[in-house]
Amino acid sequence: MSFIKSKNLAIEFPINEVSNRSLKREAFSLVTGGRFGSSKQAKVTIKALDDISFELKSGDRLGLLGHNGSGKSTLLKALAGVYQPTSGSLLTQGRITSLLDITLGMDMDATGYENIVLRGLMLGHTPRKMRELSDEIAEFSELGDYLRLPARIYSSGMLVRLGFAISTCVPADIVLMDEWLAVGDAEFQQKANEKLKDMTAHAAILVIASHMPSIIDSICNRTIRLEKGVIVSDSLVSGTV
Structure with a gap:
């Protein structure tokens, strides 16, 4: 419990x-x-x-x-x-998932795919687990071939979308949030809201x-x-x- x-x-x-x-x-x-x-x-x-x-x-x-x-x-x-x-x-x-700084741990010289692993490590996941989830994260982020390029060329919106997709990819027992996240354009925001609602609904504890x-x-x-x-x-x- x-x-x-x-x-x-x-x-x-x-x-x-x-x-x-x-x-x-x-x-x-x-x-x-x-x-x-x-x-x-x-x-x-x-x-x-x-x-x-x-x-x-x-x-x-x-x-x-x-x-x-x-x-x-x-x-x-x-x-x-x-x-x-x-x-x-x-x-x-x-298991705690923190949505306080969703880009924490990212390396601007690393590719999007490499940052999936790096950010995942910050969240306490193994490299193997993050590689298994990379396709799911890539699809949700909608960044396509940009994931093969260094994060330093991303816009701030692209970084946030990637960070959000990584941070919400694994169900958590305890979810910590500093304000309800608003990420991306209107279309992506709707998808992100649905993901947040599902994540918080299934979490044991939300703060x-x-x-x-x-x-x-x-x-x-x-x-x-x-x-x-x-x-x-x-x-x-x-x-x-």
Whole structure:
């Protein structure tokens, strides 16, 4: 059974000391929404998340709410394994697919087919598995012979289409999303939306951050609101199953 268990999770980032510390504190407070503290390892730190505790089980669809800098993206990256807890604990069980940066791990000098393998490795898949899926990914991306050419000649839209096709090619137990993805032209976007709906419907757990209440209300059964790195509300979404 898939699950996520976070207990008193905290994540801090060390900040190099400068002479005008008060100015630095004010600037980072405005930009990140985090809270400043101190530690033995660094004279100044920013606490991006503090005392985050929640549990998710199969069937849960969690929407993360909050202003920019509230800690939503940091929490998603912690769930994806990008950030390790400074204190507290975070346990997950189940295959995780992160749709936070769908082109992460790509090499611009490598061909599209080579990047299928490289991006797949970032997602925890084997080269053999990605080669087996290459035809399916190629068909979905609609990039044709461009997949035999270096990615540096791709447009940004082509890169995103390839990254999306790779990232959604394998079913996941836990899906992490920072906003509902919008990729490609209108025709491709419709196909991508159907793929996302199918992927999230079959996932055991979904965690999505969004500034659009309509997205949260339509697919989530629970919300957590963050402010300055702490949970200020944790509630069920009315009208969801």
